Amino acid sequence: xxxxxxxxxxxxxxxxxxxxxxxxxxxxxxxxxxxxxxxxxxxxxxxxxxxxxxxxxxxxxxxxxxxxxxxxxxxxxxxxxxxxxxxxxxxxxxxxxxxxxxxxxxxxxxxxxxxxxxxxxxxxxxxxxxxxxxxxxxxxxxxxxxxxxxxxxxxxxxxxxxxxxxxxxxxxxxxxxxxxxxxxxxxxxxxxxxxxxxxxxxxxxxxxxxxxxxxxxxxxxxxxxxxxxxxxxxxxxxxxxxxxxxxxxxxxxxxxxxxxxxxxxxxxxxxxxxxxxxxxxxxxxxxxxxxxxxxxxxxxxxxxxxxxxxx
Numbered sequence: 001x002x003x004x005x006x007x008x009x010x011x012x013x014x015x016x017x018x019x020x021x022x023x024x025x026x027x028x029x030x031x032x033x034x035x036x037x038x039x040x041x042x043x044x045x046x047x048x049x050x051x052x053x054x055x056x057x058x059x060x061x062x063x064x065x066x067x068x069x070x071x072x073x074x075x076x077x078x079x080x081x082x083x084x085x086x087x088x089x090x091x092x093x094x095x096x097x098x099x100x101x102x103x104x105x106x107x108x109x110x111x112x113x114x115x116x117x118x119x120x121x122x123x124x125x126x127x128x129x130x131x132x133x134x135x136x137x138x139x140x141x142x143x144x145x146x147x148x149x150x151x152x153x154x155x156x157x158x159x160x161x162x163x164x165x166x167x168x169x170x171x172x173x174x175x176x177x178x179x180x181x182x183x184x185x186x187x188x189x190x191x192x193x194x195x196x197x198x199x200x201x202x203x204x205x206x207x208x209x210x211x212x213x214x215x216x217x218x219x220x221x222x223x224x225x226x227x228x229x230x231x232x233x234x235x236x237x238x239x240x241x242x243x244x245x246x247x248x249x250x251x252x253x254x255x256x257x258x259x260x261x262x263x264x265x266x267x268x269x270x271x272x273x274x275x276x277x278x279x280x281x282x283x284x285x286x287x288x289x290x291x292x293x294x295x296x297x298x299x300x301x302x303x304x305x306x307x308x309x310x311x
Contacts, residue, residue, distance in 0.1 A: 023274055031300050034273065036287060036288065039293065041273060044294055044295070046297055050082055056292075065097065072103070074243075075102045079127075083135075086132060090137075095140060099142070101148075102128065104148065106182045107151065107236045108231075125149035158238065162242055173250070173286075174254070175265065176215055179280075179283050180212060180282050186209070186281060198279040203242065204236070208232070240285055250292050254295070269295060272287075
């Protein structure tokens with residue numbers, strides 16, 4: 001079989017061909033091996049992975065409530081089914097959430113840098129309020145001011161808002177198609193800088209990667225139809241500093257297209273878990289931190305070309 005050599009397209013954020021080839025070859029059986037013992041990777045059945053996230057959130061909320069201490073979580077969106085079930089568990093077990101503080105990690109913004117209002121159905125704060133907060137029994141709910149998302153009004157203070165509470169107890173995450181964590185994009189001009197400076201960067205308004213726009217055009221809120229023009233061009237997001245400052249991190253890799261074996265995440269998972277620690281792969285920073293990583297069997301599956309297949 002002949003070979004055909006070429007460079008990755010210039011629009012691809014991470015372009016190191018040697019690393020790409022090495023990560024493509026990582027087999028499912030080897031994906032959990034990592035030199036940092038605090039970076040714990042587990043492969044779990046597809047049907048169980050979101051349950052682990054749900055249980056982790058619930059137990060943190062319940063344990064903190066029983067101890068009478070505040071709990072500060074950095075929360076990803078959207079996850080409607082999961083947050084509805086979480087609210088149901090809290091109501092069923094009568095968990096007092098008066099000291100719970102949640103900070104959404106990101107929010108969409110328009111070309112002027114104006115973030116989506118909390119009443120916009122495709123927005124992340126809308127999702128959190130309607131699928132979690134408003135489903136909690138009013139006797140158990142935290143005050144509304146304790147459920148926050150980044151906006152163009154608070155973005156300069158958003159990191160301080162978290163830090164003033166003592167920092168996040170846990171940051172929940174999962175990699176995007178670019179390797180982004182929240183909307184910390186590898187090709188955003190707003191996050192340009194070397195690793196040392198980048199690690200200190202806090203919340204800001206950013207330009208979304210074309211790959212992120214393509215990824216999100218497949219989300220249910222935008223019709224799952226590849227409607228690139230439906231996805232806003234910018235976003236407000238936390239920075240690497242908030243991720244690093246969290247006391248713990250929970251990372252999940254489980255996205256396939258419509259429940260099929262097709263996934264844009266399979267290679268990016270390998271790059272983020274086993275590639276270099278670099279702003280070009282924002283999620284890779286987790287390799288240096290205490291993190292529990294859960295990879296579904298579908299995402300851990302070996303990467304193998306199928307030359308008889310098509311689209």
